[in-house]
Amino acid sequence: MNKNPLVSIVCTSYNHGDYIAEAIDSFLMQKTNFDFEILIYDDASTDQGPRVIQEYENRYPDLIKPIYQTENQYSKGVRVEMFNHNRANGKYIAVCEGDDYWTDPYKLQKQIDYMEAHPNCSMTVHAADRVLSDKKKILSTVRPEKTNAILSMERVIEGGGDLVATNSMVYSKEKITELAPFYLNATVGDYPMVILAALHGTVDYLDDNMSAYRVGVKGSWTERELATSMKRINHYHDMEKMFDEINEYTNFQYSDALEKAKRGYQFSLLVEQRKFKEAKSGEFRQIYLELGIKQRVLMGMKRYFPNVTESIRKAKWKFVQ
Structure with a gap:
């Protein structure tokens, strides 16, 4: 051997x-x-x-x-x-x-x-x-x-x-x-x-x-850890914490990039919490404007047809870009 x-x-x-x-x-x-x-x-x-x-x-x-x-x-x-x-x-x-x-x-x-x-x-x-x-x-x-x-x-x-x-x-x-x-x-x-x-x-x-x-693998990490709204919210908070730890570890050398990445998860958190007005304004406005047509459509559906959106999420492999 x-x-x-x-x-x-x-x-x-x-x-x-x-x-x-x-x-x-x-x-x-x-x-x-x-x-x-x-x-x-x-x-x-x-x-x-x-x-x-x-x-x-x-x-x-x-x-x-x-x-x-x-x-x-x-x-x-x-x-x-x-x-x-x-x-x-x-x-x-x-x-x-x-x-x-x-x-x-x-x-x-x-x-x-x-x-x-x-x-x-x-x-x-x-x-x-x-x-x-x-x-x-x-x-x-x-x-x-x-x-x-x-x-x-x-x-x-x-x-x-x-x-x-x-x-x-x-x-x-x-x-x-x-x-x-x-x-x-x-x-x-x-x-x-x-x-x-x-x-x-x-x-x-x-x-x-x-x-x-x-x-779309049954029992995958995504299915287990992001299956519910509360789990997704916890995940977004965990990612924000990770960016803060990286920032401190690197002596804030990459603060701009880390803060930009962090805002992306904060944007997702606002959408998950159905705070659509906040997600489209202020520091998150640019993130919203950079979304593709499909993401904007799904965001709108989440706002007005949340149950339909959840069904789409469960079949998310059909919407992978």
Whole structure:
């Protein structure tokens, strides 16, 4: 068994039994001139997920290294991503959740070649398709730039959690040796990780579509954590707190970008609280004016037909941009 892989693939899974095999197969298909390990963390799934993972572990015992929890740790407030991060032996860490998958067999090779040639780079990301969970119909593409580019800290902060696909991320564990409090305290993991990477080097976007992530997965984080108005309100407050922590951590170096991002969540909070007049005026006026037609229509429906809007939200994969 190789104890010194160059890359650690980290995969967190919870009730991804219908999808985890495709994720693992997309790891196994990677063609590289270096060794990698596959670290899978299952957070006490109640479906067939653990059985599927174990079948792969039995076939590739030197490559696939799972952790099987008997009690769900996420529900206890544990930062479950840390289980794989802390045991990763690789110089680089590649991320993919159990309900997503990679589409290019040379994905890892391309990203690692780039990072080895650019020592200032702390993370690479790339384009990815959003696909419908069961039919894999392509709904849209995550493509923050139309060419290879270095994403500035301001771009990363203001771009929000949807700027890059989580399963496109490969980051340097050597550069990100210490996980900042704002990351550990956050209720989301991917967005603050990109910000953290930008603090320790460059975040470089490769304009190559090499993965897909599913939308509308039953039991997903979005479904569990944003299912009700109160949960969404709490989420918006949590994000505001995260921006304040980042601001303090960075000695207010990026105050303008952080305050702009914070206003975006405050705008969403006003809409959620049905304070539409406030959302369209004052410091939030520009945010409203920059909304697309679809967002404005949905905002109007939320104001006058809240029950219809909630039904649309439950079928949100139809409205992904």
